[in-house]
Amino acid sequence: METTLTTPDLHTTSGDQPVKIRLRNLTKQFTTGGGPVTALDDVSLDIPSGCFFMIVGPSGCGKTTLLRILAGLDTPTSGSVEVSEPAAGRPGNSMVFQGGSLFPWMTVFENAAYGLRMRKRPKAEINEVVGHYLSRTGLSKFSHAYPHQLSGGMQQRVSIARAFSNDPDILLMDEPFSALDEQNKLLLQEELLRIWEETRKTVLFITHSVDEAVTLGDRIMIMTAQPGRTKQIVDVPFARPREVLELRALPAYGELVYSIWGQLREEVQRARTQDEGSVKS
Amino acid sequence: MSVLPGSHPKILRKSGISANNRDRLISIASPIMLLLLWEILVRIGILDARFFPAPSKVFETLLVLIKDGSLWANTWASLQRLFWGFLLGGLPALILGIAMGLNHTLRALIDPLVATTYPIPKSAIFPLILLIFGLDEASKVVMVAIGVFYPVLVNSMTGVLEINSIYLDVGRNFGANRWQVFRTIAFPGAVPHIMSGVKLGVGMGLILIAIAEMIGAKSGLGFMIWNAWEILSVETMYVGLIVIALLGFLFSMTLTEVEREIIPWKKTR
Numbered sequence: 001m002e003t004t005l006t007t008p009d010l011h012t013t014s015g016d017q018p019v020k021i022r023l024r025n026l027t028k029q030f031t032t033g034g035g036p037v038t039a040l041d042d043v044s045l046d047i048p049s050g051c052f053f054m055i056v057g058p059s060g061c062g063k064t065t066l067l068r069i070l071a072g073l074d075t076p077t078s079g080s081v082e083v084s085e086p087a088a089g090r091p092g093n094s095m096v097f098q099g100g101s102l103f104p105w106m107t108v109f110e111n112a113a114y115g116l117r118m119r120k121r122p123k124a125e126i127n128e129v130v131g132h133y134l135s136r137t138g139l140s141k142f143s144h145a146y147p148h149q150l151s152g153g154m155q156q157r158v159s160i161a162r163a164f165s166n167d168p169d170i171l172l173m174d175e176p177f178s179a180l181d182e183q184n185k186l187l188l189q190e191e192l193l194r195i196w197e198e199t200r201k202t203v204l205f206i207t208h209s210v211d212e213a214v215t216l217g218d219r220i221m222i223m224t225a226q227p228g229r230t231k232q233i234v235d236v237p238f239a240r241p242r243e244v245l246e247l248r249a250l251p252a253y254g255e256l257v258y259s260i261w262g263q264l265r266e267e268v269q270r271a272r273t274q275d276e277g278s279v280k281s
Numbered sequence: 282m283s284v285l286p287g288s289h290p291k292i293l294r295k296s297g298i299s300a301n302n303r304d305r306l307i308s309i310a311s312p313i314m315l316l317l318l319w320e321i322l323v324r325i326g327i328l329d330a331r332f333f334p335a336p337s338k339v340f341e342t343l344l345v346l347i348k349d350g351s352l353w354a355n356t357w358a359s360l361q362r363l364f365w366g367f368l369l370g371g372l373p374a375l376i377l378g379i380a381m382g383l384n385h386t387l388r389a390l391i392d393p394l395v396a397t398t399y400p401i402p403k404s405a406i407f408p409l410i411l412l413i414f415g416l417d418e419a420s421k422v423v424m425v426a427i428g429v430f431y432p433v434l435v436n437s438m439t440g441v442l443e444i445n446s447i448y449l450d451v452g453r454n455f456g457a458n459r460w461q462v463f464r465t466i467a468f469p470g471a472v473p474h475i476m477s478g479v480k481l482g483v484g485m486g487l488i489l490i491a492i493a494e495m496i497g498a499k500s501g502l503g504f505m506i507w508n509a510w511e512i513l514s515v516e517t518m519y520v521g522l523i524v525i526a527l528l529g530f531l532f533s534m535t536l537t538e539v540e541r542e543i544i545p546w547k548k549t550r
Contacts (some may be wrong), residue, residue: 071450072453072454097451100447101448101450103465103466103470104447104453105469105544106469115455115456118452148546166455174439191402
């Protein structure tokens with residue numbers, strides 16, 4: 001197992017952008033009461049710089065594990081992670097968690113400023129940057145509120161503002177909208193796209209929603225059910241900037257969703273029979 | 282004069298007593314009723330005044346003890362010991378408890394020591410404490426410190442252990458160093474538990490200061506009660522008990538207020 005930071009030396013296999021993240025034969029096993037479980041099996045992947053990269057897969061396919069390894073919260077059993085070194089003074093990555101990750105003892109502003117504060121940035125910079133992202137996420141009025149006073153959708157906005165304010169090289173997003181209702185999800189997807197357009201950072205976004213993957217992503221990796229492997233990688237041809245609703249009205253959108261869902265359905269069914277099998281035994 | 286339809290409920294609410302106020306009235310009235318009953322029972326000779334002096338007698342003694350300054354002097358002596366004991370026991374317990382919650386090696390090292398010494402009755406250690414620290418202030422302060430140490434330690438540790446691990450993940454992902462994790466996550470996250478530890482510690486401190494002052498002290502509420510037994514001034518004993526009860530009540534009220542202030546994220550729901 002090794003996680004290395006390298007400088008520009010990474011070459012692309014296709015396209016014109018340099019590679020930001022390179023995974024080689026990444027495998028992760030967990031030891032559980034019922035013996036070892038392989039969450040990730042031999043995943044190799046190149047993610048170009050500035051790519052909005054989506055990962056879809058049935059639940060339990062190890063997509064969160066993959067993200068946690070990149071976030072430095074987990075270590076792979078074998079294989080390597082190479083990430084091109086961030087510009088001086090900039091953090092490598094920041095994660096937007098699924099939900100419930102805001103500190104209840106901090107106000108909205110303090111939560112959003114967390115990364116900058118930990119890096120001891122000057123106060124003026126913190127106020128400016130955090131102020132910007134709070135206003136971009138429509139939270140300026142709530143900067144002194146505590147998380148429990150906000151709705152689930154607003155809490156996830158704070159979580160997004162926290163990650164963007166930290167100005168990382170790579171954004172890691174772990175099903176950030178999965179707990180939200182359909183309307184809120186749509187609004188936040190639009191918001192996320194607008195904010196992302198400002199900087200076009202490399203994003204690694206995990207979802208179980210094919211719609212979300214096609215709406216947001218440049219490229220989609222479909223994962224197999226446990227153990228998680230790369231099933232297919234699909235390019236999303238739609239131009240940017242995108243308007244979510246207009247995009248969804250396009251016939252090509254429906255076709256792409258349909259073809260990806262066809263791939264995914266086999267895996268979801270496989271995951272289901274696995275579950276049923278484990279219940280019976 | 283016409284009456285607006287919406288004004289009726291307001292008028293009703295003003296004239297009637299809400300369930301809340303009624304409960305409050307009852308809870309004020311019940312101790313007063315008890316005292317009255319006590320007074321009557323003593324006066325008609327059903328209760329033995331040698332053991333249960335009438336509340337009016339106790340109140341007289343209270344006034345005498347306030348006037349001659351001895352009540353205040355004894356209370357102050359106890360308060361000082363409580364304060365220093367609290368500082369000496371509570372602060373290290375807080376820091377060690379949080380550190381044990383964060384670091385499992387430290388926990389594995391110290392937890393067995395705590396588990397084996399915690400059940401020892403603190404009053405049973407007092408002779409040893411007297412032997413080591415002598416008859417002066419130090420032995421009383423140490424007694425309070427020992428009493429406060431355990432509940433604060435155990436609750437601080439539990440508080441950190443019960444922090445949702447996602448918060449620690451956020452800390453790690455956003456590059457918080459050890460001290461920053463301690464300050465921004467472990468401590469604030471454990472504060473609700475720490476406060477219950479402090480409350481338990483106050484109760485324990487009051488028990489132990491009373492015991493410690495009964496043996497080998499020349500001042501303090503414990504001394505006052507013990508001394509009253511020796512000179513058979515039962516009323517003074519009761520005054521001592523009342524003041525200790527009052528202190529406990531005041532401490533717990535203050536701590537509840539403090540809790541509301543420093544845990545604002547739990548205040549309004």
